[in-house]
Amino acid sequence: MVAYPGDTRVVRTAGRLNEPRPALVEARVDGTPVRVNRLPVELVREEWRVVDRWWTEEPVARRYFEVVLQSGENAVVFRDETCRCWFTQRGA
């Protein structure tokens, strides 16, 4: 929330829903995750790729995994191919 000095109006900014969050992921050589945020992966349910916006200066190239953790929790993680980092994401 940002308020302009001298103005009573308050400017609010909209946020993105389901923004990716950095995750600590250990993966096998083939790239499939074995631990997500220190929790062992029980099962990889699905895997898919999202390659989009390659025509822009901010291309998107992600390798998604839907996993079931040992705790029973369902999670979606992806590896960003551009920055080579892992993220978790809801609503994927």
Add this chain to the structure above:
Amino acid sequence: MIACLLIPGFELRAALRKQPRLALRPAALSPAAGTEALLGPVTAEAERLGVRPGMRLGEALATCPELVLVEQDSGFAVDPSGVGSVYFETRGVERLYGGLEPALRRALAAVGTAWDPRAGAAQRRFAALAAANVARPGQILVVSDERLQDFLAPLPLELVPMEPRRRAELHELGVKRVGQLAGLPGSAVAERLGPDGRRAWGLARGGKAARVRGRRPPAEIVEALEFPEAIGNELTLRRAFGALVETLMARPERSGRFVRKLALSARLVGGGSWRRSATLRDPTTELARIKAALGSKLADLPAPVLELRLELVELTDGQQLELLPAAGGELDVRLREGLRQVRASTGSGSVNQVVEVAPWSRIPETRALFVPRDD
């Protein structure tokens, strides 16, 4: 006597305040969004060119292509039941201004000539309105009860408020004057036109001689209790608080109104003061609910009390209960109230609305945004 001050075409005049030059041109108040495309009041020039209030928009533009449509002035919020007219009892002000006519002249002057107000006075409310309708700008027309029927008889039926369908029905029957309607048997009118027609018939005969009930402005109502010595015992304070609630709720200024917000304050020993207020979810007159809303706060008192003071900060005229609530209406009200409470406790920006922007996108975070809602 009941006086009626009338400003014909009030909504149009209010809208034209920003563009006074339009008053001399053919102009009309445009229909509000979402309503039937019927014109509101029109200027004298528009009327001269054949445009009438209540005309269909298309018909009016065909009649007068140069017609200017003026948007309603949303900042000029007036109770729609009485736009441009106000009633008051003259008995209280006649002696103050030296008679009925000087009092009405003073009232017209208070409105100002720019609004072209006119005044009518009679023993009955509808007759006063009819007299004000007949009067010219700045003129005062007083109708005595003896002359009432003769005065009303030649007036057009449009003066009598009723459903347009009923009026059209009467027109088809050849009833175009107030006197013609008044001359019909009441039972026959009720049978043919229903309760609305019966009410119109009653007005055509002068209406009831009911008194004008003034609008009461909101007022703070306060009760205080001074103790002979400082009180720190919570039980005693609770009893004193209970007595204050009962006395305050019995005050004549409160009667008929519901409590929305109240505040409890105390003068403490050693010169300090303390205050807590509570806004009730639903306005109420129930003593138990009011006591429960503030009674628990007595435990927060930091020192013995010399004086306890209770004030009704906000009163409402209550709430109209619906016989058949609209589908989802109750849920909507509860949701709004819940959101209001969340906002009140967590601050601005805590309630957000999810807005879909690109639900088809393959990138999850670009599908929707959350937008703060503080309305």
